[in-house]
Amino acid sequence: MTRNFLPGSKKRIAVAMSGGVDSSVAAYLMAKAGHEIVGLTAWTLNGPGKCCNDALVNAGRVCEMLGVPYDTVDLRAEFSHFVMDYYNNSYEAGLTPNPCVECNRYVKWEMLVRYAVEELGVDYVATGHYAILEPAAHGVNVFRSVDEHKDQTYMMARVYPKDLAKTLFPLGEMTKPEVVALARELDLPTAYSKESQDICFVLNGQHNYMDLTLGKRKGNFVDTDTGKVLGEHDGYYRFTLGQRKGIGVAAGRPIYVTKIDPHTNTVYLGDAHHLESTTFKVLAPNWLLPELEAPGAFPLDCMVKIRYNSPPVMGRVELLDEASLSLKVTLFEPQSAITPGQIAAFYDGEFRQLLGGGYIERYLSHEAFSETKRDNLPDLYCQVAPATA
Known part of the structure; x- marks a missing residue:
């Protein structure tokens, strides 16, 4: 042990x-x-x-x-x-x-x-x-x-x-x-402190935070299969892949967010089977073992977590592009809502040792940090506003 x-x-x-x-x-x-x-x-x-x-x-x-x-x-x-x-x-x-x-x-x-x-x-x-x-x-x-x-x-x-x-x-x-x-x-002073699961800088609800940050943007809900407009929303950024609650569209059946198009401000809705997949890309991987940084380490069979609260599944990791170190991950069983922007974390076959992780499909690279940003810190008091309906 x-x-x-x-x-x-x-x-x-x-x-x-x-x-x-x-x-x-x-x-x-x-x-x-x-x-x-x-x-x-x-x-x-x-x-x-x-x-x-x-x-x-x-x-x-x-x-x-x-x-x-x-x-x-x-x-x-x-x-x-x-x-x-x-x-x-x-x-x-x-x-x-x-x-x-x-x-x-x-x-x-x-x-x-x-x-x-x-x-x-x-x-x-x-x-x-x-x-x-x-x-x-x-x-x-x-x-x-x-x-x-x-x-x-x-x-x-x-x-x-x-x-x-x-x-x-x-x-x-x-x-x-x-x-x-x-x-x-x-009798430590923090012995009875409560644990917060919320994002520390989102003080007045996710929708209110994003409305204040990006501004409300009217767009359409569209049926994944038929292309039919099912209703309106106040901004694609309010939704995430696989979401079911809070959509506000009566379809007569359980419907889920199956795709988000930020360019057209469109949120696509469909059935659970639209979310099932086994293969995805991972970009900018970070490896905790030096031997995994070599191209010869792949293909690699390992356990994969596609989000924090999901159980791991076995999968195969292959090197897609040696220059960018992008990866192709093929899971041995389908998973629902493999979400762009989330982290894929890799573990050994026994799900004991953390091997590393990277961004699922797409990510935004960080530009070099600049000291001048200290002159323009966001003021969180702007978030403390009456909740909108």
Whole structure:
């Protein structure tokens, strides 16, 4: 059985603290183990989001209780660029993005790890994520958590291997109930904090957020088979592939979003069988094992997750284009709503080790981050408006 790596000798460790129970317990465990700890929170939002109002205060209270120093780093501009711009631009292009994956890659790991190592002089950055790390010749291997329900490896599919090599997961061999019980036993300030599943910068509902960001755009619902107009909508970006609820079209049968055309502002509707497929492309793959970066590694049979909350299925990964490293994935059984813009995460055949991941079919590349973006941070207060009907 894989054992989660934690350093035996005393190290200087920054604990990435979100103001929640998981990172609070991670900080306690690292301090208890005798390491030199500093709490660290990234300031990511410019407005009334929970990260601004609660995280810094709660994380600071935990550090005060543990008797360890606490630091913050202003990553609002980076978050705006790598996460919010990506999110908005993806929806405008008719894609369904996964902002948490991008935030992990560029903000929670690359930017935060760089600051912790270069400015705080730490050996590692510990987080409250549920995953297991094992040292390897190339750095580390990433394995799924013992908690099947909380495993977060899918969200790490695009994290740079160099940043994972500087990471520790103190909760890797714990379950969420064990973490909560320990936090309450210790009476940590965050022991009873609630977990949010919402996107942190979408404060007033997805439809309201996108209406304010892109503006309402009247378009048609069209029947996939017949081409008949079935009704009107207020913007293609309100919908995602496979969606059934909230369509508002009476068809006398269950109907689903089968295709989105951002150029004509058309949302196509059809039956469940229209969504079934086995083959798709993956672009810009990120591999956590160096041997998978070589063309000779393919074809590769492995487990594939097409979204965070979907079970994995076995499939074959082939190299389509060596120059762009695009991939062809053929699943061994059909899956519904393989959605452009989402992440395909690859695991070994036993669904234990994370191998990497890439964008399904289409993605928007990030332009180089510019420091001038700090002068134009989005104001989230503009979202706090009366909900529209």
